[in-house]
Amino acid sequence: MARILIVEDNANNLTLMSYLLRAFGHEIVSAPNGAAAVEEASASRPDLILMDLQMPVMDGFQAAERIRAIAALAATPIIAVTASAMVGDRDKILARGFNGYVSKPITPETFVQQVERFLPASGGPEA
Amino acid sequence: VTVPERRLVSPADHLAISDGALRVSAGVSAAGVATVLTVAGLGLWGALTHLTFLAGFIPGGATMKANTAILLIASALAVALGRHADSLGARLLGCLVVVVALATLAEDVFSVDLKIDQLVSIDRGRGPGMPGRMAPMAAIALSAIGGGLAFRDRARRLGVALTLVALLIASVALVGYLYDARSLYGVEPFASMSINTAMCLGVLAVTLLASRPQQPPVSLLTDTGMAGSLTRRLLPAVLIGPAVIGLLRLAGQRADFYGTEFGLALMVVGCTVFLVALVWINGRVVQRVETRRRGEEKFKALLESAPDAMIIVNASGHIVLVNTQMEHLFGYRRAEVLGQPIEMLIPPRFRGVHQSHRDGYVADPRVREMGTGQTLFARRRDGREFPVEVSLSPIETEEGRLVSAAVRDVTEHRAIQRTLHEKNLELEQAIYTKDRFLTSMSHELRTPLTAIIGFTGTLLMKLPGPLTDDQHEHLSIVQSSARHLLSLINDLLDLAKIESGKMEVSLQPVRCADVVDEVMATLAPLATAKHLSFDVENTCPDVMVRTDRRALSQILLNLTGNAIKFTERGSVRLGVATLDETAGRLLEINVMDTGIGIRPEEAARLFDAFSRLQETAGSPEGTGMGLHISRKLAALLGGELEYTSTPAAGSTFTLRLPLKD
Numbered sequence: 065m066a067r068i069l070i071v072e073d074n075a076n077n078l079t080l081m082s083y084l085l086r087a088f089g090h091e092i093v094s095a096p097n098g099a100a101a102v103e104e105a106s107a108s109r110p111d112l113i114l115m116d117l118q119m120p121v122m123d124g125f126q127a128a129e130r131i132r133a134i135a136a137l138a139a140t141p142i143i144a145v146t147a148s149a150m151v152g153d154r155d156k157i158l159a160r161g162f163n164g165y166v167s168k169p170i171t172p173e174t175f176v177q178q179v180e181r182f183l184p185a186s187g188g189p190e191a
Numbered sequence: 192v193t194v195p196e197r198r199l200v201s202p203a204d205h206l207a208i209s210d211g212a213l214r215v216s217a218g219v220s221a222a223g224v225a226t227v228l229t230v231a232g233l234g235l236w237g238a239l240t241h242l243t244f245l246a247g248f249i250p251g252g253a254t255m256k257a258n259t260a261i262l263l264i265a266s267a268l269a270v271a272l273g274r275h276a277d278s279l280g281a282r283l284l285g286c287l288v289v290v291v292a293l294a295t296l297a298e299d300v301f302s303v304d305l306k307i308d309q310l311v312s313i314d315r316g317r318g319p320g321m322p323g324r325m326a327p328m329a330a331i332a333l334s335a336i337g338g339g340l341a342f343r344d345r346a347r348r349l350g351v352a353l354t355l356v357a358l359l360i361a362s363v364a365l366v367g368y369l370y371d372a373r374s375l376y377g378v379e380p381f382a383s384m385s386i387n388t389a390m391c392l393g394v395l396a397v398t399l400l401a402s403r404p405q406q407p408p409v410s411l412l413t414d415t416g417m418a419g420s421l422t423r424r425l426l427p428a429v430l431i432g433p434a435v436i437g438l439l440r441l442a443g444q445r446a447d448f449y450g451t452e453f454g455l456a457l458m459v460v461g462c463t464v465f466l467v468a469l470v471w472i473n474g475r476v477v478q479r480v481e482t483r484r485r486g487e488e489k490f491k492a493l494l495e496s497a498p499d500a501m502i503i504v505n506a507s508g509h510i511v512l513v514n515t516q517m518e519h520l521f522g523y524r525r526a527e528v529l530g531q532p533i534e535m536l537i538p539p540r541f542r543g544v545h546q547s548h549r550d551g552y553v554a555d556p557r558v559r560e561m562g563t564g565q566t567l568f569a570r571r572r573d574g575r576e577f578p579v580e581v582s583l584s585p586i587e588t589e590e591g592r593l594v595s596a597a598v599r600d601v602t603e604h605r606a607i608q609r610t611l612h613e614k615n616l617e618l619e620q621a622i623y624t625k626d627r628f629l630t631s632m633s634h635e636l637r638t639p640l641t642a643i644i645g646f647t648g649t650l651l652m653k654l655p656g657p658l659t660d661d662q663h664e665h666l667s668i669v670q671s672s673a674r675h676l677l678s679l680i681n682d683l684l685d686l687a688k689i690e691s692g693k694m695e696v697s698l699q700p701v702r703c704a705d706v707v708d709e710v711m712a713t714l715a716p717l718a719t720a721k722h723l724s725f726d727v728e729n730t731c732p733d734v735m736v737r738t739d740r741r742a743l744s745q746i747l748l749n750l751t752g753n754a755i756k757f758t759e760r761g762s763v764r765l766g767v768a769t770l771d772e773t774a775g776r777l778l779e780i781n782v783m784d785t786g787i788g789i790r791p792e793e794a795a796r797l798f799d800a801f802s803r804l805q806e807t808a809g810s811p812e813g814t815g816m817g818l819h820i821s822r823k824l825a826a827l828l829g830g831e832l833e834y835t836s837t838p839a840a841g842s843t844f845t846l847r848l849p850l851k852d
Contacts, residue, residue, distance in 0.1 A: 074641075076638075076639075076641070080646060083649060147637055168642050170641070171678065172649050173652060
């Protein structure tokens with residue numbers, strides 16, 4: 065099981081992702097925007113972060129940069145969840161500190177599998 | 192456009208006479224009067240004192256009679272009296288001359304003695320005729336002069352005719368003296384006119400004519416136009432030429448070089464040659480003037496045909512020539528601006544600057560085209576100002592360097608520009624608003640769909656709990672409809688972006704095989720579900736293409752998705768190859784299926800937006816935009832999208848992209 069931080073401003077999406085990941089036994093913490101995500105990440109030390117890119121207050125790119133700047137979180141995988149994540153945007157996302165991406169709308173049948181691929185092997189008991 | 196023909200000879204054309212000509216004629220008049228007064232005065236003195244050398248310049252020749260001298264003096268005074276305008280005194284003196292001269296003539300005709308011949312002085316001379324009586328020809332000439340004086344301003348034509356008669360008589364006498372005075376003694380009635388009388392009569396007649404320089408025939412001499420220049424050129428030649436030729440002929444005959452007949456023949460030939468030469472020279476002059484005039488007319492016509500107001504200015508900045516358009520634009524009449532400084536057409540506050548600019552231009556002139564200078568302001572006659580554009584070009588002429596300025600009113604042009612600018616801003620605003628709308632629509636529409644698709648998915652995964660068969664079926668319909676709606680929205684947004692030119696492609700080196708593999712991986716489940724054989728034949732697995740990865744991927748997804756959708760059995764195959772064409776190397780990707788194919792009549796609408804072919808109309812999937820968007824994207828990438836198809840046997844769609852090494 066892993067502790068996963070979901071950064072998402074849309075309540076429905078947050079509920080959906082949380083529900084799916086909890087259903088597969090993961091522990092979920094959440095933040096509604098980039099700024100809150102930086103605080104939550106340093107407080108709860110998640111094993112993986114799912115980050116929406118377009119959010120109020122601070123967008124996903126900025127938040128990822130801040131989190132990477134925190135020494136304890138420098139190696140934590142950050143996964144982008146974005147509607148614009150078509151094939152061509154992949155390079156830009158990877159270049160800006162993300163380890164990977166999941167495109168939105170998410171496919172419930174494969175979502176958990178996609179996320180779990182990025183969990184560090186040593187990070188907690190693997191399901 | 193008509194250019195008014197210049198009137199060459201015009202009786203009332205006072206404007207065509209220059210001040211110089213007037214001064215010359217006044218001088219001629221004064222000199223003539225003085226000459227006649229002197230010679231006639233000497234003659235009168237001679238008659239009174241019997242000093243015959245004063246009255247007759249040729250020893251032994253005829254002498255000027257006292258009456259002749261008095262009449263000549265009276266005539267000269269009359270000319271002087273009326274030198275500027277009609278004068279009663281001049282007319283009365285003229286009448287006196289006529290009366291005395293006619294009375295003398297009557298004495299000769301009727302052989303009576305009216306006792307007037309020796310009224311003043313007793314004639315002791317030995318000349319021919321009655322003692323003291325003037326020669327009949329002198330009497331005729333004097334009466335003609337008197338008539339000329341009397342009718343100078345009252346019956347102009349008659350006056351001129353009489354004056355010319357006097358001139359003719361005097362000329363005959365003078366030419367006679369020139370050739371041989373002696374041979375004329377015996378020939379009445381010229382016998383006894385003295386040379387000084389003849390000279391006085393001639394000078395008087397000329398002086399009389401010259402006293403009215405603005406009237407014919409002298410007006411022709413003083414004319415400033417071509418007529419004047421021709422007359423001035425011809426008259427002296429014609430006056431002197433034949434007389435000189437005659438003199439030569441006479442001299443030759445007297446020296447016994449030839450007889451009368453041959454002499455005459457020589458003289459005729461001489462005169463002919465002289466006159467032909469005159470005519471020829473004359474023709475040359477006329478020709479030159481005409482050519483110049485025609486050139487000027489052409490120039491004026493050209494000026495008139497120009498759409499702009501044209502103003503020709505000389506080096507000192509004075510207006511030399513303008514066209515009708517200039518009159519309309521500025522509200523001035525031609526006569527009001529000619530000769531005026533160009534600055535009169537400029538608002539006062541710009542005049543100083545303009546003057547210095549103008550001096551600079553004249554010093555270093557070059558053609559300045561319309562619209563290349565900044566917009567200036569011009570001033571109408573009524574004081575209103577308006578914006579103009581001015582083009583300038585220097586013209587080198589005989590009168591020095593001129594500058595031609597074409598002036599165009601740009602008031603309307605500016606208003607249109609302003610309106611266009613405003614419309615553009617509005618349009619930009621509208622496009623911006625539309626783009627904002629599209630972007631927010633994209634987000635707003637997709638977000639709820641994400642939730643619908645997502646939670647339908649969790650239900651279908653039975654995560655919340657088990658489903659009945661009906662529930663499962665209904666939720667499946669919800670899910671596929673939501674997915675269809677999502678693809679519709681995505682296509683619409685893509686289409687809007689492409690149509691508005693907002694679709695940006697970023698060209699980067701892309702490994703073609705990567706994109707093809709992704710597409711294969713994405714669509715393999717669909718092909719497998721329909722039991723289709725699905726593979727790729729890549730003859731150039733390492734080729735890199737400079738393109739937009741996302742656009743290429745979307746095109747291949749569309750083409751391959753369609754192929755799978757419209758094929759019920761058989762295969763869908765992708766082929767990747769490079770081609771060497773004359774235009775350069777190409778990357779060619781073929782998507783081949785064994786599906787229903789495309790009928791020829793459907794070909795025309797195949798790539799149109801929202802064109803779903805009949806066979807596919809019942810299918811729930813597809814938006815009818817896939818091929819349309821694909822072809823637009825292919826064009827954006829600098830490539831092309833084509834197809835070949837056999838109905839019921841299959842289709843091949845071919846994407847070609849340029850390869851740069």
